Amino acid sequence: MNHILITGVPGIGKTTLVKNLVELLRQSNSSLKVNLDGFLTEEKRNQNLHRIGFQENGILVLDEIGKMELFSKKFQNAVATAFQRFNVKILATVPVKGPHFVENLKKNNNCRVIMESEE
Numbered sequence: 001m002n003h004i005l006i007t008g009v010p011g012i013g014k015t016t017l018v019k020n021l022v023e024l025l026r027q028s029n030s031s032l033k034v035n036l037d038g039f040l041t042e043e044k045r046n047q048n049l050h051r052i053g054f055q056e057n058g059i060l061v062l063d064e065i066g067k068m069e070l071f072s073k074k075f076q077n078a079v080a081t082a083f084q085r086f087n088v089k090i091l092a093t094v095p096v097k098g099p100h101f102v103e104n105l106k107k108n109n110n111c112r113v114i115m116e117s118e119e
Helices: 014-028 073-084 100-106
Strands: 003-007 043-045 051-054 058-063 088-094 111-115
Touching: 003 014, 003 100, 014 058, 014 088, 073 088, 073 100, 088 100, 100 111
Parallel strands: 003 088, 003 111, 058 088
Antiparallel strands: 043 051
16 A cells, blocks of 8 residues: 545544654654645656656655645646655545545555544
């Protein structure tokens, strides 16, 4: 599995869980670049400065892939492309019942969906 989608009802702690996971990743991997205002995924470019992809073993963190974010077709295309890349791992939060785009992401064979609960 390359991708993890965390789902649950609003206010259950999805964002808190993602922040804690990012902190654990940061502590275990000093080369992981994460700042408090957002997340940075570095691109790889060839000698002609053409983009050839993301950094090998990169982690893309998305909080959240929901209705508001999906109003942007550019965002949808970027997320869909990232889900198809073999060298990018995705950690994202999604609503329990999302728009069609989100439901399709949940069905991705390379994706594990984890339901956050109070337990």
